[in-house]
Amino acid sequence: QQQVKQSPQSLIVQKGGISIINCAYENTAFDYFPWYQQFPGKGPALLIAIRPDVSEKKEGRFTISFNKSAKQFSLHIMDSQPGDSATYFCAARVRRGSARQLTFGSGTQLTVLP
Amino acid sequence: GAVVSQHPSWVICKSGTSVKIECRSLDFQATTMFWYRQFPKQSLMLMATSNEGSKATYEQGVEKDKFLINHASLTLSTLTVTSAHPEDSSFYICSARAPGTGAYEQYFGPGTRLTVT
Numbered sequence: 762q763q764q765v766k767q768s769p770q771s772l773i774v775q776k777g778g779i780s781i782i783n784c785a786y787e788n789t790a791f792d793y794f795p796w797y798q799q800f801p802g803k804g805p806a807l808l809i810a811i812r813p814d815v816s817e818k819k820e821g822r823f824t825i826s827f828n829k830s831a832k833q834f835s836l837h838i839m840d841s842q843p844g845d846s847a848t849y850f851c852a853a854r855v856r857r858g859s860a861r862q863l864t865f866g867s868g869t870q871l872t873v874l875p
Numbered sequence: 876g877a878v879v880s881q882h883p884s885w886v887i888c889k890s891g892t893s894v895k896i897e898c899r900s901l902d903f904q905a906t907t908m909f910w911y912r913q914f915p916k917q918s919l920m921l922m923a924t925s926n927e928g929s930k931a932t933y934e935q936g937v938e939k940d941k942f943l944i945n946h947a948s949l950t951l952s953t954l955t956v957t958s959a960h961p962e963d964s965s966f967y968i969c970s971a972r973a974p975g976t977g978a979y980e981q982y983f984g985p986g987t988r989l990t991v992t
Contacts, residue, residue: 795980804879804968804983805919850918860907860926861972863981865918 764788765853767866774873780838782869784851787832791853795863796825796836799848808849809836841873878902879971881984888959888991896954896987898969904949905971909981910942913966925952959991 767784774780784794793812797805811818811825811834818825824837838845851866878901888894898908906927911919923939925931925946933939941963943955952971956963966988970981 797983802986802988804881804970804986806983807980810980857924858932860924860932862909862921862924864921867918868916870916 764864765851765866767851767869769869771870774841776843776873776875778841780841780871781835782849783835784866785833786853788855790855793854794834795852797850797852805850843873843875846871846873877973877982879982879984881969881987883987885988890960890991891958893955893957894959896967898952898984900950900971903973907972908946908952909970910944910954911968913968919968961991964989964991
């Protein structure tokens, strides 16, 4: 059962444009929602994260919008650059026993055209 | 800070042999480490959660006798793929949780590409 649904699967944006990636979840026990950026052959790197008691968080060109009632959250990349071309994963964290485990979305391959 | 390394970065082994992958937290002590598996152009799937000094907790469908996890110290966890077969070829990624941080973030290693011939 996929608990975090991510869309779109791929996204092509012109340089300077806005990239928007959406995720939806079902489990209300999730308590932390990070976004990861992954380049080919590398491990994921934390980009930005939000807690469900906050509706928006901005760090530089990256913004997370969070809608708790709709159980949706999205990543906005402003002024997208070719160097942003990567695969982006949303994730949601839940506590299981003593551990806090992440469930990942299916990923979005972003291509920013120069 | 919060750097996680993996070794080797890539490995090729013959079918039927075993291969060990190391995951180290370089500048912090990780009480909990996670092992993920990622197929090409797919998401990360959690395989197991390991706590230092105790047995790993495996996710449903993951064979614990095939994927042996040892978390012997606060900075090292190992994943051994026993009797590897071509279908075990994948990208294996570990992560470590740094205690004491407000968000209890997971820091990911660079991954290990395993190819079984």
